[in-house]
Amino acid sequence: xxxxxxxxxxxxxxxxxxxxxxxxxxxxxxxxxxxxxxxxxxxxxxxxxxxxxxxxxxxxxxxxxxxxxxxxxxxxxxxxxxxxxxxxxxxxxxxxxxxxxxxxxxxxxxxxxxxxxxxxxxxxxxxxxxxxxxxxxxxxxxxxxxxxxxxxxxxxxxxxxxxxxxxxxxxxxxxxxxxxxxxxxxxxxxxxxxxxxxxxxxxxxxxxxxxxxxxxxxxxxxxxxxxxxxxxxxxxxxxxxxxxxxxxxxx
Amino acid sequence: xxxxxxxxxxxxxxxxxxxxxxxxxxxxxxxxxxxxxxxxxxxxxxxxxxxxxxxxxxxxxxxxxxxxxxxxxxxxxxxxxxxxxxxxxxxxxxxxxxxxxxxxxxxxxxxxxxxxxxxxxxxxxxxxxxxxxxxxxxxxxxxxxxxxxxxxxxxxxxxxxxxxxxxxxxxxxxxxxxxxxxxxxxxxxxxxxxxxxxxxxxxxxxxxxxxxxxxxxxxxxxxxxxxxxxxxxxxxxxxxxxxxxxxxxxxxxxxxxxxxxxxxxxxxxxxxxxxxxxxxxxxxxxxxxxxxxxxxxxxxxxxxxxxxxxxxxxxxxxxxxxxxxxxxxxxxxxx
Numbered sequence: 001x002x003x004x005x006x007x008x009x010x011x012x013x014x015x016x017x018x019x020x021x022x023x024x025x026x027x028x029x030x031x032x033x034x035x036x037x038x039x040x041x042x043x044x045x046x047x048x049x050x051x052x053x054x055x056x057x058x059x060x061x062x063x064x065x066x067x068x069x070x071x072x073x074x075x076x077x078x079x080x081x082x083x084x085x086x087x088x089x090x091x092x093x094x095x096x097x098x099x100x101x102x103x104x105x106x107x108x109x110x111x112x113x114x115x116x117x118x119x120x121x122x123x124x125x126x127x128x129x130x131x132x133x134x135x136x137x138x139x140x141x142x143x144x145x146x147x148x149x150x151x152x153x154x155x156x157x158x159x160x161x162x163x164x165x166x167x168x169x170x171x172x173x174x175x176x177x178x179x180x181x182x183x184x185x186x187x188x189x190x191x192x193x194x195x196x197x198x199x200x201x202x203x204x205x206x207x208x209x210x211x212x213x214x215x216x217x218x219x220x221x222x223x224x225x226x227x228x229x230x231x232x233x234x235x236x237x238x239x240x241x242x243x244x245x246x247x248x249x250x251x
Numbered sequence: 252x253x254x255x256x257x258x259x260x261x262x263x264x265x266x267x268x269x270x271x272x273x274x275x276x277x278x279x280x281x282x283x284x285x286x287x288x289x290x291x292x293x294x295x296x297x298x299x300x301x302x303x304x305x306x307x308x309x310x311x312x313x314x315x316x317x318x319x320x321x322x323x324x325x326x327x328x329x330x331x332x333x334x335x336x337x338x339x340x341x342x343x344x345x346x347x348x349x350x351x352x353x354x355x356x357x358x359x360x361x362x363x364x365x366x367x368x369x370x371x372x373x374x375x376x377x378x379x380x381x382x383x384x385x386x387x388x389x390x391x392x393x394x395x396x397x398x399x400x401x402x403x404x405x406x407x408x409x410x411x412x413x414x415x416x417x418x419x420x421x422x423x424x425x426x427x428x429x430x431x432x433x434x435x436x437x438x439x440x441x442x443x444x445x446x447x448x449x450x451x452x453x454x455x456x457x458x459x460x461x462x463x464x465x466x467x468x469x470x471x472x473x474x475x476x477x478x479x480x481x482x483x484x485x486x487x488x489x490x491x492x493x494x495x496x497x498x499x500x501x502x503x504x505x506x507x508x509x510x511x512x513x514x515x516x517x518x519x520x521x522x523x524x525x526x527x528x529x530x531x532x533x534x535x536x537x538x539x540x541x542x543x544x545x546x547x548x549x550x551x552x553x554x555x556x557x558x559x560x561x562x563x564x565x566x567x568x569x570x571x572x573x574x575x576x577x578x579x580x581x582x583x584x585x586x
Contacts, residue, residue, distance in 0.1 A: 021553070026347075026348040026500075026501050026529075027347050027348050028345055029345060029348060029349065029350060029500055029501070029549070029552075029553060030343075030345050030350060030552055030553065031552070031553065072555065199340060199341075200340070200341045200342070200343050200344070201343070202343050202350070202352070202552045203306070203308075203312070203551060203552045203555075204552075205308075205312045205313060205315075205316075205555065206308060206312045207306060207307055207308030207312040207313060207328075207551070208305065208306060208308075208343070208352070208354070208552065209305075209328075209337060209342070209354045209357045210341075210342045210343035210352060210354065211340075211342075211343075212337070212340060212342065212357070213340075231336065232336060232337055232357060237312075250339075
């Protein structure tokens with residue numbers, strides 16, 4: 001879905017999201033956080049890529065060209081491209097590839113080499129391969145059922161890339177088990193990176209504390225009543241993009 | 252959304268005649284001045300609309316969407332003596348016309364609130380209601396003392412009704428004697444207006460309201476969320492990280508309106524009504540049921556400017572219906 005919203009687009013950065021009202025009625029009540037899949041600064045449009053999973057996304061899919069939509073944003077802290085990186089590894093799992101596209105464009109713009117790894121259940125769920133190849137980006141694919149590319153997890157492809165020794169930074173978005181695997185893998189190789197997280201969200205502005213993730217608490221400021229060595233950070237305003245070394249993902 | 256100053260310009264100047272008498276005759280009929288100000292147990296509010304605790308953070312989160320100066324009051328996130336980490340995720344689940352939450356009173360603690368969050372709120376000409384919770388009577392007493400000594404706190408809302416923590420919440424609020432005891436302890440430690448926030452998860456809300464009134468509350472806030480639950484049929488497990496959660500949103504509004512009606516008729520304390528208020532019509536319904544003021548909660552998540560729209564809508568309703576003082580609407584449905 002492409003949305004013409006020039007004021008919002010002007011401020012948008014890769015990795016940020018918008019909070020979308022899917023219905024003008026009371027069911028579904030809450031907005032849906034959807035990451036920016038495309039940002040066209042020239043045209044003043046953003047594009048949103050979503051998978052139809054429930055009532056909200058079904059209503060979005062039923063919208064017709066020209067319809068008006070209520071979007072709030074841009075929200076959240078997006079990706080930052082650290083100075084000095086030369087070759088990035090970009091890993092997307094399933095619909096998690098959506099927010100990586102604006103980042104991939106930016107990396108290209110900065111002249112940073114990149115390899116993009118896409119993982120999904122099967123070939124049908126691999127998103128954006130053609131666009132990436134048109135962009136001249138090196139793409140490798142893994143599918144659970146082997147219907148396209150390597151048969152197995154995308155983390156295995158990541159391991160091959162990293163042990164090949166080429167990337168000096170990574171960016172990832174996808175399901176938690178994938179991110180968890182990737183965080184542990186990259187830690188082993190001493191490779192830093194950023195991950196974009198997803199969580200059930202309420203307000204989208206940091207007020208309701210619904211969408212939290214565990215973060216390794218900074219020393220000396222543990223706001224803790226149980227000394228478990230983590231604090232909850234807000235995915236909507238402290239993220240959705242976090243330093244990979246900071247987050248603790250549950251199983 | 253018109254400010255009083257703008258009203259003067261709404262009427263085109265060429266409608267005026269040279270005869271002063273004609274002009275006088277016209278003016279009141281076009282825009283009667285309305286009084287939106289209310290007094291909630293000693294807390295003077297410029298209009299009857301505040302935010303529901305826990306849905307509005309500490310204020311700055313919504314500053315891009317809401318003119319905080321225009322709110323009748325800002326009610327901030329529940330605050331405890333020590334920092335609280337809160338419950339595991341998922342902390343929120345959607346239900347028909349409602350949401351279940353189990354945040355678990357995550358907050359940075361009262362000292363952090365006073366040092367880091369309160370100074371920001373002092374920039375605004377809007378009273379601050381601080382929601383407080385505790386594990387024990389001593390906790391409530393100490394939080395009350397610390398907040399009462401802090402500049403910029405206008406009132407305390409005593410949370411004896413959170414369904415999402417083991418202690419310090421609903422345990423107090425569903426037991427008449429305990430509820431009264433908490434209010435008594437808070438009362439002993441503050442001169443600030445004291446609002447007791449009641450749980451709807453009781454057999455008789457009127458009885459508990461009467462007890463906390465006797466114990467020294469200046470006003471009552473109702474209702475907190477209704478205890479609810481959702482089960483994921485795919486995993487066959489409770490959906491929420493804390494198993495149960497509090498239901499809010501339009502789904503609970505009729506229950507809240509009923510409880511405000513019952514309580515307002517039985518207890519002589521002003522009521523801060525809340526529970527699924529999405530727009531001005533909903534807010535007016537609570538006022539007619541007997542609420543002196545209303546709090547906007549879940550609606551903030553759907554429409555971040557909801558409180559502004561509701562204030563403007565109440566004013567419009569009054570103008571459309573020839574009501575000059577919002578206090579005349581309080582409990583008007585009883586007549």
